[in-house]
Amino acid sequence: MTRPPRRARAVDVAAHAGVSVATVSFVVNGKAEGRVSPATRQRVLDAIAALGYVTDASARALATGRRRQVALLAHDMTNPFTAQVAAGAAAGIAEATGGTGHLLLLLGSDESGPDVEPVGAATVDGVLINYPGTLPAGRPDLPVVHLDDPAAGGHQVSMDVEVGARELARHLAGLGHRRVLHLGTPRPWSTFAQRRDAFTAELLALAPGAVVLDDRCDIDLAAGVQLAADHAQRWLADGVTAVVAATDLQAIGVLAGLAAAGVPVPGRLSVAAFDDIPFAAVATPPLTTVALPARELGRRGAVLLAGVIAGDRSEPGEPVVLPARLVVRDSTGPAC
Amino acid sequence: MTRPPRRARAVDVAAHAGVSVATVSFVVNGKAEGRVSPATRQRVLDAIAALGYVTDASARALATGRRRQVALLAHDMTNPFTAQVAAGAAAGIAEATGGTGHLLLLLGSDESGPDVEPVGAATVDGVLINYPGTLPAGRPDLPVVHLDDPAAGGHQVSMDVEVGARELARHLAGLGHRRVLHLGTPRPWSTFAQRRDAFTAELLALAPGAVVLDDRCDIDLAAGVQLAADHAQRWLADGVTAVVAATDLQAIGVLAGLAAAGVPVPGRLSVAAFDDIPFAAVATPPLTTVALPARELGRRGAVLLAGVIAGDRSEPGEPVVLPARLVVRDSTGPAC
DNA sequence: CTGTTAGCGCGTTCAA
DNA sequence: TTGAACGCGCTAACAG
Numbered sequence: 275m276t277r278p279p280r281r282a283r284a285v286d287v288a289a290h291a292g293v294s295v296a297t298v299s300f301v302v303n304g305k306a307e308g309r310v311s312p313a314t315r316q317r318v319l320d321a322i323a324a325l326g327y328v329t330d331a332s333a334r335a336l337a338t339g340r341r342r343q344v345a346l347l348a349h350d351m352t353n354p355f356t357a358q359v360a361a362g363a364a365a366g367i368a369e370a371t372g373g374t375g376h377l378l379l380l381l382g383s384d385e386s387g388p389d390v391e392p393v394g395a396a397t398v399d400g401v402l403i404n405y406p407g408t409l410p411a412g413r414p415d416l417p418v419v420h421l422d423d424p425a426a427g428g429h430q431v432s433m434d435v436e437v438g439a440r441e442l443a444r445h446l447a448g449l450g451h452r453r454v455l456h457l458g459t460p461r462p463w464s465t466f467a468q469r470r471d472a473f474t475a476e477l478l479a480l481a482p483g484a485v486v487l488d489d490r491c492d493i494d495l496a497a498g499v500q501l502a503a504d505h506a507q508r509w510l511a512d513g514v515t516a517v518v519a520a521t522d523l524q525a526i527g528v529l530a531g532l533a534a535a536g537v538p539v540p541g542r543l544s545v546a547a548f549d550d551i552p553f554a555a556v557a558t559p560p561l562t563t564v565a566l567p568a569r570e571l572g573r574r575g576a577v578l579l580a581g582v583i584a585g586d587r588s589e590p591g592e593p594v595v596l597p598a599r600l601v602v603r604d605s606t607g608p609a610c
Numbered sequence: 611m612t613r614p615p616r617r618a619r620a621v622d623v624a625a626h627a628g629v630s631v632a633t634v635s636f637v638v639n640g641k642a643e644g645r646v647s648p649a650t651r652q653r654v655l656d657a658i659a660a661l662g663y664v665t666d667a668s669a670r671a672l673a674t675g676r677r678r679q680v681a682l683l684a685h686d687m688t689n690p691f692t693a694q695v696a697a698g699a700a701a702g703i704a705e706a707t708g709g710t711g712h713l714l715l716l717l718g719s720d721e722s723g724p725d726v727e728p729v730g731a732a733t734v735d736g737v738l739i740n741y742p743g744t745l746p747a748g749r750p751d752l753p754v755v756h757l758d759d760p761a762a763g764g765h766q767v768s769m770d771v772e773v774g775a776r777e778l779a780r781h782l783a784g785l786g787h788r789r790v791l792h793l794g795t796p797r798p799w800s801t802f803a804q805r806r807d808a809f810t811a812e813l814l815a816l817a818p819g820a821v822v823l824d825d826r827c828d829i830d831l832a833a834g835v836q837l838a839a840d841h842a843q844r845w846l847a848d849g850v851t852a853v854v855a856a857t858d859l860q861a862i863g864v865l866a867g868l869a870a871a872g873v874p875v876p877g878r879l880s881v882a883a884f885d886d887i888p889f890a891a892v893a894t895p896p897l898t899t900v901a902l903p904a905r906e907l908g909r910r911g912a913v914l915l916a917g918v919i920a921g922d923r924s925e926p927g928e929p930v931v932l933p934a935r936l937v938v939r940d941s942t943g944p945a946c
Numbered sequence: 947c948t949g950t951t952a953g954c955g956c957g958t959t960c961a962a
Numbered sequence: 963t964t965g966a967a968c969g970c971g972c973t974a975a976c977a978g
Contacts, residue, residue, distance in 0.1 A: 281732065284957095293965085295957090295966095296957080296964070296966080297963090299956065300957095300958095305957095308963090309963065314963080328731050328732070330732050330954090330955055330956070331677075331728070331731040331733045332668045332732065332956095333955035333956045334955080334957075335956095335970095336668045336954085336955080336956075336957095336969095336971065336972090337955075337956045337957045337958085337970055339970075341667075341668065343733075352693045352694060354688070354693075361688050395664050395666065395667040396617070396666050396667055397667045397668075397679075413617065495888050495891070495892055499892065530891075530894075533894065552830075552832075553889055555866075556831055556862060556865070556866035558869065558893075619972085620971065620972060620973095629948075631950095631971090631972080631973090632949060632974080633947090633948060633949080635972065635974080636948095638972095645947065646947070646948080650947080650948080665972075666970090666971055666972070668970085668971080668972095669954090669970070669971035670972055670973075671954090671972095672956090672970090672972075673953080673972045673974085674954085674973065674974095675954075
């Protein structure tokens with residue numbers, strides 16, 4: 275058993291400061307108040323600095339039962355939206371624990387979906403879930419916060435996707451669009467169903483004769499490009515004047531595919547989507563999209579999770595719903 | 611001290627199977643061969659399944675000295691290139707440890723830079739570094755692998771950025787460009803310096819009278835847009851016919867800024883860069899860029915790190931250098 | 947082939 | 963105000 279060379283341990287600090295390990299523990303954990311004299315405390319602090327002592331996370335976890343780690347489960351962190359959620363979650367964790375404390379652990383950085391084994395192994399105190407999957411059994415009461423999954427029970431923070439979808443429907447209806455293609459995804463996420471349903475309902479309400487057709491492709495650039503290249507002519511033949519994608523990534527791909535196919539946007543076809551990732555603003559043409567606060571989603575989720583872990587609120591309160599709003603840019607125009 | 615309700619422990623499994631904890635430990639860790647009879651082994655396996663037992667990661671880490679976690683230090687995983695590196699690293703870790711084992715821990719998901727505290731706290735067995743920063747003291751011999759940092763010592767995997775840069779120089783020189791603007795970054799990364807120097811050297815070698823001007827901006831879309839909007843006219847006035855950015859992100863921003871300013875690309879100005887993130891292919895016009903294998907960089911780095919941790923090779927061998935190649939698309943054309 | 951037992955480093959109760 | 967001692971769950975010598 276090769277073991278890394280010894281770092282300073284609490285015993286060493288204790289010896290160096292001429293106190294017991296208990297005292298060291300107290301000052302390290304901020305429980306010195308009324309238990310350790312200021313002078314002693316300082317001696318311990320000096321010893322810690324001198325020895326470069328850092329509490330061993332594993333030992334502490336074993337002793338306290340808290341890992342100081344939380345996981346963010348997502349299916350693909352290569353997706354800009356997910357990356358923003360993660361960045362927000364990291365910020366939220368730092369914020370909620372005072373910087374020093376829990377840290378963020380990303381699983382499933384790939385399309386293959388998260389490896390949830392660590393969750394079962396009690397590597398984490400809680401989980402932020404941003405994909406519809408199942409947790410490993412064996413940890414039934416692990417604190418969990420669902421992100422952007424309105425259908426999930428329990429603690430959750432989501433976004434007012436419906437409001438945004440309706441705003442988009444109004445925008446398009448006002449532009450005269452009556453036949454729009456909705457580009458969904460093969461993934462059964464409740465948020466996507468919600469986007470589609472709210473959009474459709476509002477469009478039909480505003481324009482009774484309107485028709486919403488359906489198509490779908492994976493959430494990635496290449497899939498969008500391919501789909502548009504293959505289906506653009508059919509869409510046009512079907513009388514479609516606008517396509518609404520579930521995500522910006524798909525829409526940006528579609529934009530590229532349409533450009534390659536020589537279909538003018540928004541001249542011949544309007545394109546809109548959801549998310550407002552940074553690339554949406556620099557697409558050609560700049561993409562009209564329902565801006566979803568990804569970063570804030572992650573941040574709020576992390577703060578909520580930290581609260582649940584700390585025991586602030588064990589009962590799932592009102593789900594947190596973040597605002598979404600339509601950002602009109604140049605990819606949408608009057609129906610032709 | 612509130613403690614989560616008890617999950618099954620090794621003792622429970624042992625009791626359930628009518629064996630000792632040692633036996634349980636052996637079968638759990640795959641060391642049953644020649645020590646535990648197949649029948650006993652099966653009994654233990656059944657007990658594990660029945661009880662839903664999962665080894666506690668903290669306890670195991672404390673006992674073995676290995677955390678089964680590695681960290682990837684990066685400054686912003688919101689950057690598509692970084693995200694790919696991370697995805698590759700996750701795959702590499704899984705590959706090197708047989709899937710069940712080390713997991714990836716991302717730090718510094720933000721622009722603020724990584725929070726290296728966990729490294730000091732011995733939360734990880736090794737570190738993958740993708741930014742020029744310092745590790746916390748106190749862990750002098752922690753296994754480290756540098757990614758895309760040719761100037762770093764020790765174990766490292768990088769990319770043949772120089773070859774790519776020279777190829778780009780040849781491409782541009784062949785197109786008649788003699789005055790090109792190099793768009794660098796404020797960050798002192800050795801890889802960026804290398805990109806610039808190799809490009810410049812080759813261009814001057816091919817076209818003795820050529821001039822490479824300098825400008826710089828942060829590695830993000832908005833910075834590129836802003837810079838182009840502000841400086842495009844000056845660049846043109848200076849006789850610049852091509853701009854080479856250190857990263858695709860900057861270039862894509864520049865493309866958008868140029869479009870807004872009404873400067874035709876590649877008609878009036880050619881634009882090229884490094885990385886080949888997925889968005890480069892769908893930019894308008896599609897971006898000519900030096901493709902850098904981000905995913906493979908992460909994967910190889912992880913595999914190498916796993917090897918170092920396992921003790922396969924403690925001496926930094928030949929640095930791994932991955933190939934880079936120029937991908938010519940439509941953003942570059944003849945100098946005007 | 948299987949069981950016993952001593953740590954791993956830290957947190958915390960209890961006694962001093 | 964401080965120190966001694968036990969337990970967290972697991973691994974791995976060492977006995978048997």
